[in-house]
Amino acid sequence: MIGAIAGDMIGSHYEFHSIKTTDFSLFSPKSRFTDDTVLTVALADSILTGADSIDNLKKFYALYPSAGYGGAFSVWARSSTRVPYYSFGNGSAMRISPVGFAYDSLEKTLDQAVKFTIITHNHPEGIKGACAVAAAIYLARTGSSKEQIRSFIEDNYSYNLHRSIEEIRPAYSFEVICQRSVPEAIIAFLDSTNFESAVRLAVSLGGDSDTQACIAGGIAQAFYGGVPRSIQDQAVKLLDPYLQGIVQRFTQTYLK
Numbered sequence: 571m572i573g574a575i576a577g578d579m580i581g582s583h584y585e586f587h588s589i590k591t592t593d594f595s596l597f598s599p600k601s602r603f604t605d606d607t608v609l610t611v612a613l614a615d616s617i618l619t620g621a622d623s624i625d626n627l628k629k630f631y632a633l634y635p636s637a638g639y640g641g642a643f644s645v646w647a648r649s650s651t652r653v654p655y656y657s658f659g660n661g662s663a664m665r666i667s668p669v670g671f672a673y674d675s676l677e678k679t680l681d682q683a684v685k686f687t688i689i690t691h692n693h694p695e696g697i698k699g700a701c702a703v704a705a706a707i708y709l710a711r712t713g714s715s716k717e718q719i720r721s722f723i724e725d726n727y728s729y730n731l732h733r734s735i736e737e738i739r740p741a742y743s744f745e746v747i748c749q750r751s752v753p754e755a756i757i758a759f760l761d762s763t764n765f766e767s768a769v770r771l772a773v774s775l776g777g778d779s780d781t782q783a784c785i786a787g788g789i790a791q792a793f794y795g796g797v798p799r800s801i802q803d804q805a806v807k808l809l810d811p812y813l814q815g816i817v818q819r820f821t822q823t824y825l826k
Contacts, residue, residue, distance in 0.1 A: 571610055572817060573791025574667040574784045576805035577769045578606040581783035585638075588776035590739055596766070597804050603813070605637040606784040609665035611813050613686055614820040617672050624652050624689050633812075640746070646690060654688060658695035660751045662687045664781045666700045667788030670707025672824045679708040699748030702727045703785055706756060710793035716760050719793075729753035735761045735771045742775050751778055755785035765790045765797055 583600045612630035616623040631639065631647035639647065646655050666683055673679045683704035687697050702723050709719045720731045731753060738754055745751045755772055762768035768790035772783040791797050797805075806814060 571614060571667045571671060571788060571791070571820060572802055572805060573765060573797045574610055574664075574788035575603065575607045575809070575817065576797055576801050577772065577783035577785070577787025577790075578604055578610075578664075578780045579805050579808055580769050580787075580801075581773050581780035584773050584779040588744065588779065590774060590776045592767070592770040592774045594770070594773065596769075596801065601808060603637070603808055604780050605634075605639040605643075605661075606664040606781055607809070607813070608634045608637045609661070610667060610784070611816050613665050614668040615816050616686070617668055617682075618816070618819055618823060623686055627690070643690065652689075654690050654692040656693045656696075657691040658693040658699070658748050659691065659746050660699060660748050660778065660781050660785075662691035662696040662700040663703045663748055663752045663755075664784045666704045667707055667784075668820060668824075670704040670788065670792060671711065671820075673708070676705065676708055679704050695748050698727050699752040702729060702752060702756065703788065706759070706789045707792045710789055716793070720760055723756060729756065731757055731760060733757060735775065739775055742777055744777050746778050746781070751782055752785065755782040756789065758782065758786040759789040759793065762786070762790060765794050766801065 579601050580596050582602050582604050583598050608630050612626045616626045628647050640659055642655050669683045673682055680701050683701045687700040706719050723729055724731050735758055754775055758772035759768045761771055768786045769783045772786035773779045
């Protein structure tokens, strides 16, 4: 899942300073991990330890309260409620990458994607966004071609993936709902030639760049067999020791 984390960090500087080009510095002094990384690691920790996922999301929010969460999630995380809030925001898709790597069948992957999503994002579009990303990662890491991934996502989730980033980019703007950001992030992967180009294309949309690069980066890691060492090393350095430890354990357990 380091691909998703690296994507989040690379996109973090451009989230509120949108760019429409792939020509930019991957990392800068302002690069940081955001809520995308925190909640991705929280989910990974639940998979590793069996910790209750609601408790873990609230715990990690309390540990990193300034990571840039959405308003509805922040209200939920600070409250005592365990009731989901019917969200279709792309937060469901940004944190789901560990599920795509952890399970040994597509059926199990999708079952777990729903399980880890409905605790907050119980709107059909929120569930669909998470499942589409988890499925793309599973298919990518188990040898499916890009065309097979494209067809599966279109057939099962009704996303239009027969567009290109070049076509989308000019009129695209900041979107945080699944149905207007998840397909575009997946297309960034489909249009890419390697991990780095997937992240660059996602950021170049000029939208919710950290989340879209997080999604594209997770799928690209699975498809291209990893993350370039130079990018991985820089991303790990931006994590604190606690998050580093969880990422390392998850990698050792599921990405052998």
